[in-house]
Amino acid sequence: MFWQEGQLIYNGKYKIEKYLGGGGFALTYQAMHTKLNRRVVIKTPNINVQRDPDYPKYLERFKKEAQMLAMCCTDSHPHIVQVFDFFEENGRYCLEMQYIAGESLWEYVQRQGKLPETEAIKYIRQMGLALVEVHKKGVFHLDVTPPNIMLNFNSGIPNSGKAVLIDFGIAGDMSPPSTLSRSFGNKAFAPYELIHKGIRHPTVDIYCLAGSLYYAITGQRPTNSFNRKYEQEELVPPKQLVPSLSDAVNEAILQGMALEAKDRPQTMEEWLNLLSSSQLGRYFVEIESIEVLILASDVGVNYQNLQNLLKAGQWKAADEETTRVMLKVAKREKEGWLDYESIENFPCTDLRTIDQLWVKYSNGHFGFSVQKRIWLKCGGKVDYETERFLGDCVGWRFKGRWLSREDEYNYSLYALQGHLPAINDNNAILLLSRPDL
Template identity: 85%
Template structure:
């Protein structure tokens, strides 16, 4: 180790608390920002790398990582580690990052064993949503594996775990691979085209994330893709290891881990759609909340097919989550700060008990088909597609179709959306959130 516990660095700005670990290029330390009294992670290059003749090249790559990570977390995505600073201390470049209290998915599964299907999907879907945002910025992570998925839990709130993507150390843009990238990638979870040829495409991240879901659900590492390709070893279907696994999730994992890139979903959005479709038949939804809201009544109403009462209950719990019960409507800040865990719980309940016919995610898919913009024209197109608008007129509360004969995405209703504004404009802001 280069720094000792309790050591002050960078003119006393940081106090090293403990060594966290590291890989071939960089190491990480838990530290305290002494002026802000904020716990952070400091990541400098490994001492051994500094003796390498190619060290200047590694430093350039390290600088690029800092720049890419800063770009990816510009919008403070809840599932991407935040970068705070990049500086030089003791002749080493250092990256200051957000400290994630918790443990990696790798360690969590090792200690807890294979996770329940719904819990595993919750974390993996959060990672997928983060990667959709990363890919839009032209960046690939290339190592979306269990050690790089941190789980943060609030011990006071049941089922409050949140996944955060860390370590962009081998991330690259979507340009042709450099020689430096050819040797990277976790071989237990990476496709052979990355580890053997350094090929970088969105399908690499699809494979890695599907492999991480395989591990989370089975508790076992999947068959090495290199051995599958060149030794003709077979990938054991996860359902063979976990017979209770739903067919849809089993198929989503196998498609995401198809040996050849051309046989996988070509974008992260496509793979997430496979996963979302499979969730309609999940046996149980974890009633998770980041703020302690109870969703049992909503589940009971949806299970009984009481769509109108469930729609009204959705309005009630959304206001409770946002602490806007007295106001009776949600403002822009409420939408921006609405906890992603609660949003996903409400959505999963609607998706499950409507067999994939209703829910926020269904509405979002249709919104994207309408152009995915937040403007009045898109609002009207969405209203027409969801049956919220008929002959250019928005429906009143008593005109909604509270049955499964309604158009896909009709519920939760536009009347609930009017909590946000007179029209449903701000509802589009809710659907545009990257964590939905």
């Protein structure tokens, strides 16, 4: 350790609380921002690296990490660690980042054992959404492994775990050159082309994330890809280790961990859609555990009334209640409708809660995920032509005319599949295009 507990640094702005750990390149400390009374994490190069003749190169990489992380968290994504400041303290460069109370996915599984399928997918889906945004900004993480997935829990809210992606230390941008010349961290979760050649591509993050899901669900590390490639070792299918695992999730993991990059989904959105479709009709296998899941909310919204209405088969009242709670979640109650931004930022947990309630009590006849499956069959595009086609397929349109939700919709199980909940408001088709649905 370089700094000691209780030590004040940067003119007393930060008080070191404890050493968190580190690797060969950097060390991390938990600290208190004394002026804001805010707990933070400070990352700084290892003193041994400072003595290395190539230290200037390491320093440039550290600066680049700070810049990339700042770029990736510009929009304050809930599943990407936030960066607050970059400063110099007695010749040492320091990165101030968000402190995340909790533990890593690696530690959580080591303590809890293998996770239930729904819980594991929840965390991995959140990481996938973060990576969608990271990739859009021209960055690959390249080390999306259980130690770099932090889980934050609210002890007062059941099933409140939120995953946050940390440590962009080996992240590479998408510009040439197309390879990186350094070794990588946890090889059990990395594809061989990254380990052997340092090749950067979206499929690297897909492989790592699928490997992390493998670990979360089985409690075991997957077979090293280098051994798979050059020693002909086989990847044990996760379903062989967890017989209760759904065939679809098993297949999603195996496709994401395909040995050759060309055989994997080519974008994170594709893999998330594969993972999303794997859950259709499987939400309610274990009623007791799912009962907590379906009522979960990231913003404290109560879904008990919606559940009661759906359970009683009061479809119209449930449709109206769905609109009410969605507006409440999005803080658009005064406006009375969802705009583009509110749809894009609608919390994943709440979206899936509403969907799962509709799917359960309609026996798979209604729900957003049902509508999404139909939308994909209609072409899966976000344009008016596809919206009209979808409207025809689910009964929102008839003979080329949009029906009135108030008095022309069929609020019964005799309606076309996907007819409810009614979401054909302006921009609402964007909801179905979200990869987390």
